Amino acid sequence: MKIHEYQAKEIFKKYGLPVPRGIVAHNAHEAECAAKELGTPVVVVKAQVHAGGRGKAGGVKLAKSPEEAGKIAAEMIGSRLRTYQNPEGLPINCVLIEEGVNIDKEFYVGLTLDREVSRPVFMVSAAGGMEIEEIAKTNPELIIKEHVDPAIGLLPYQARKIAFKIGLTDRKLISQFVKILMTLSKMYFELDASLIEINPLVKTKEDNFICLDAKIDFDDNALYRHPDIQELEDTTQIDPLELEAKKWDLNYVRLDGNIGCMVNGAGLAMATMDTIKFFGGEPANFLDVGGTATVERVAAAFKLLLSDPKVKAIFVNIFGGIVRCDRIAGGIIEAAKQVELDRPLIVRLEGTNVELGRKMLEESGLNIIPAKDMADGAQKAVKAAKGEL
């Protein structure tokens, strides 16, 4: 689960990490008042959306007066911000008005799971700021990595090692830096984060460290033990169809194509998309209905697919394992009746009791195009979407 920068900064503050003073505003008037209250010669207006790369996309702007802050806020709020990390764009419902900080140098600090070694890893660079991904590609040696032992957490010597590697020499700064890293490690485990990122961590002209940006991602599987964090969820930042899918416990991701897919199992769902593409089609979505394809869930999934006007054909690809094919066929028939299917439906069933399942589909009176295997189904779906079937 993602949260906004201002929420992450509140959590940072609770843990004693240095963040700029800031106030959230929902309209121009609030923004102007906030800028006045902060009272610094320059304030920064920051769009609050669940995506990074805001600076480059015009979502972070300087204002030299409260009036200007109000004007910028008025432009931002109500619009959508498209960044390279989220090309469809996300709605800006509020902005963070923050005191302007005198930046001397920008560092990058990230903490996330390194799947290769199954441990969290700190990634730190003296070349922080908005170009960090470029730097990771062109000069990976400029990114210092240090793994955290989950049994004991980060140790001070590890933080010091990083501090020296990124060229810190001042004792006060080193001690501030070590404290920040130690705190992040503690936060990561206590909050069940999957990502904590400060980009940039800034050294100010006054020689202090301050976290100018803050991003936290949480592990969805662990949210049950953090009800307070669960409350921070902002559903306006989630695709409405994906939100609807979540209600039914369906794993759905919207894509650009015109062939709706319904599959059981994430791996098979991905493979189905690949197969469609291999035969020259474009999947409209990823949809995993899970192992227990009950009538209600299949019906919900059909509704979801049909609500997307781009969808021209639907390909159902189910491998019946423990849940037998006849049960699944029953579910498909029942659900198809409920939703009044108005687009071609290609069904590939395989597995336990497949003969019975296929017979049920055939005799259902529904306009179902049967497929003998995955490749056959994908080819038929591609044709149907082109209106050639």
Next chain:
Amino acid sequence: MSILINKNTKVVVQGLTGKEGSFHAKQCLDYGTQIVAGVTPGKGGMTWTDDEGKYKVPVFNTVEEAVKETGADASLIFVPPAFAADAIMEAADAGIKLIVCITEGIPVNDMVKVKRALEGTGVRYVGPNCPGVITPEECKMGIMPGHIFKKGRVGIVSRSGTLTYEAAYQLTSRGIGQSTVIGIGGDPVPGTTHREAVEMFNCDPETDAIVLIGEIGGTMEEEAAEYIKECVDKPVVAYIAGVTAPPGRRMGHAGAIISGGKGDAKSKMEALKAAGAYVCNTPAEIGEMVEKALKERGLL
């Protein structure tokens, strides 16, 4: 021979008395798996029986007791996500050397800690979030439909449940059997990796060929490819799901930095090709490709 499990494996089921545990334990027993004990804290002393009253299995409060009383040497775990890490650790502490955890939705940090704690102990665990392990016609420890598998000499390792079935079914339909099939699961911190599974198959004299099914994310397939290049002479047929998966809407930069260009389907497929594996474009080709590979080597 097979790997990990066979007809002599004695299984304790943790979470036997729950809905999932009961249902799947029955299926495993029907398949011929020796389930010798169940563990549910607080229900020790009772006897579990399936809905038809065909089987009776003693239930214990702790794995330690179950092992002592029944000699169980492998554990199959169905406990809910909040208690699953604890259950794995309990099994390991009781001396169980093979643990298969089916549970889906375990917090990642819990598994990071389990992995750390079991480092160097010699305990092999498979999962979580996986269909389990099966040695066809001998022992099924998991939730896979038993009848699609057939005894034979091809090993399968896969991150995805339904793709495992897809592959096994294609092989079985062609009359090609399997030595052991391992679902290593789709979580970011798996107990057993592709590389480890391939290594076990490579050392198993009764496995002639290996099917590796991977997906995008992480670097397990690349690591397996390195090992295959260096050590494996047996034919390897691979499929990677997710060629068309979108990059995903992300927020930070860490994901992009850490992967360093690895992790996408293309990189995995190239690594496997370079290691000499037969790489399939779609999962529909797996069966055909295995048959071809076996024939080429005169193994069929």
